[in-house]
Amino acid sequence: MLALHKLQTQFAQAMLDPGGKGSELPIRANGLSAARRLQVYRNNLFASLTGALRACYPVINRLLGERFFDWAAKHYIRDYPSTSGNLHDFGREYAEFIRAFPPAAELVYLADVARLEWTYQEAFHAPEPDAFKLDELSSVPPDRYGELCFKLHPASRLLVSEYPILHIWQVNQPGCDGMVDLSEGGVNLLVIRRGLAIQIEALSVGEYALLENLAQGHVMSYAAEHALKAEPALDLPRCLRRHVARRTIVGFEL
Structure with a gap:
């Protein structure tokens, strides 16, 4: 036996x-x-x-x-x-x-398209976050904003590629067709589940740098510095408000 x-x-x-x-x-x-x-x-x-x-x-x-x-x-x-x-x-x-x-x-772009599809899968099965208590954020003194460590939605993923993988993904959806020129260049993407829907959003280089550094656990001052270094014209307050409102950012620690 x-x-x-x-x-x-x-x-x-x-x-x-x-x-x-x-x-x-x-x-x-x-x-x-x-x-x-x-x-x-x-x-x-x-x-x-x-x-x-x-x-x-x-x-x-x-x-x-x-x-x-x-x-x-x-x-x-x-x-x-x-x-x-x-x-x-x-x-x-x-x-x-x-x-x-x-x-x-x-x-040459195939592996990055596969990364996008797996990221989609991960976002679909990720847990929901706890409710973001905005009143707690409003109680933080302004001189400590730079020490904030924002938390991204657990069903969010960041992805960068040197190829136009979002366009490739879009034209290969059911009922869609079209041609993609690889010379369109690369993309910075946010893949996130909002409610029951998976959304794929193209980000600017500064916006991507901000979210990437926050996802890595860096404090706001560090993330902001790198975001503005990547994109000096980035409207940082507006960018931050947008991602809080759209629940890309769902919590914080101080």
Whole structure:
């Protein structure tokens, strides 16, 4: 009798090995050989995980085409086997995978589009924040504003790319079409869930620098300094008010 851990390890290896027969596993034939039984299970596993990847990366699926996507998915499933019992976690390393996948090397923007789609997924499943008590903020003395450490919405993510990935994402939505010129340049993005809707917003370089530094836990004076260094003309008070009003910023510490 195999120990449970060894049995599970051998079974997982047999699932990921396309030629694996699982000869060491105690599988009863009962009309089908052990290899055939494993192949049926393996086919179901790969179909399920490929479907999960397609649900996370619909734009990548459209850019690559379904047959190419399915073929690449087989490589991903074997190279990055799931380590979580939560199917929502599967696909986290897909951008890393597709960046290094030689058959897709000519599509230089693909990994960043994948990062955007995974960020969308993360924002969708992130928790809701506690209510932001604005009256507490109004009680902070003006001479201590620079010491404020603002907290971003837990369902917000920041993303920067040298490619026009937002435009690529937009023209590849259902019912949409169009061409994208890569010379449009890069974007700074905020991906955030507001209510039940995921929104993707393009940010100026200063606005991005402000939110990025706040997300990293820096105090307001530090974040403001770097925001204005990136974009000297940034209207900092207006920018801050907008993100408080739109609940990008949902709390603070002093």
